[in-house]
Ligand SMILES: Nc1ncnc2c1ncn2[C@@H]1O[C@H](COP(=O)(O)OP(=O)(O)OP(=O)(O)O)[C@@H](O)[C@H]1O
């Protein structure tokens with residue numbers, strides 16, 4: 001069984017997915033981490049991020065491995081862990097360019113669909129494109145200001161700069177970020193992290209929570 005949790009940037013997808021996955025005793029899968037890792041590798045090798053054939057060829061010669069754990073996803077290139085480098089402002093700036101390339105999207109989708117279920121999958125198009133037959137689908141939102149205030153706890157930048165970057169990334173990612181028609185949309189603004197997790201757990205089909 002697959003549960004999808006999509007949403008806009010910094011809406012809480014990873015934190016919420018981790019909490020839901022731990023409660024269910026399954027891993028969660030961060031699709032955004034694969035897009036971030038592709039971007040990080042491309043930047044490191046000075047590949048033009050708009051050049052899909054060059055980027056794909058680099059990814060094929062430097063294969064990435066996503067390790068989907070409930071405690072937090074990790075991504076590896078051979079024996080080197082890339083995870084810690086991927087939530088930087090530099091990667092944030094490039095990742096929407098990479099995520100807009102259909103060839104890279106197909107590459108990510110194939111890796112995700114090859115993973116053994118059950119799991120919680122988070123991203124932008126988990127419920128629409130990658131796992132349209134998922135057992136339960138959720139979509140997280142919150143105002144740009146609230147998301148920026150939350151993110152400012154993790155990064156040295158100030159709230160207005162973070163908010164402007166989030167709004168820009170929302171716009172760049174808009175095409176693949178529409179909620180699935182059958183997703184439950186949750187405004188996380190008024191809720192605590194645990195409140196969001198409990199809201200989702202309460203709406204899961206009984207066969208998922210009793211497994
Ligand atoms: N409901 C909430 N209440 C308070 N803080 C929250 C809530 N949800 C998430 N957060 C905090 O907001 C920040 C962003 O959350 P998280 O990284 O999980 O979002 P994300 O959607 O996965 O981000 P990104 O799109 O950049 O990968 C984290 O610091 C997280 O702890």
Ligand SMILES: Nc1ccn([C@H]2C[C@H](O)[C@@H](COP(=O)(O)O)O2)c(=O)n1
Pocket residue numbers: 009010013031032033035036095096099100122123124125126169173176
């Ligand atoms: N399924 C997905 C997951 C992610 N992306 C893009 C959009 C984001 O800007 C970027 C990083 O994701 P995040 O860490 O913010 O979840 O990757 C996408 O297009 N589709």
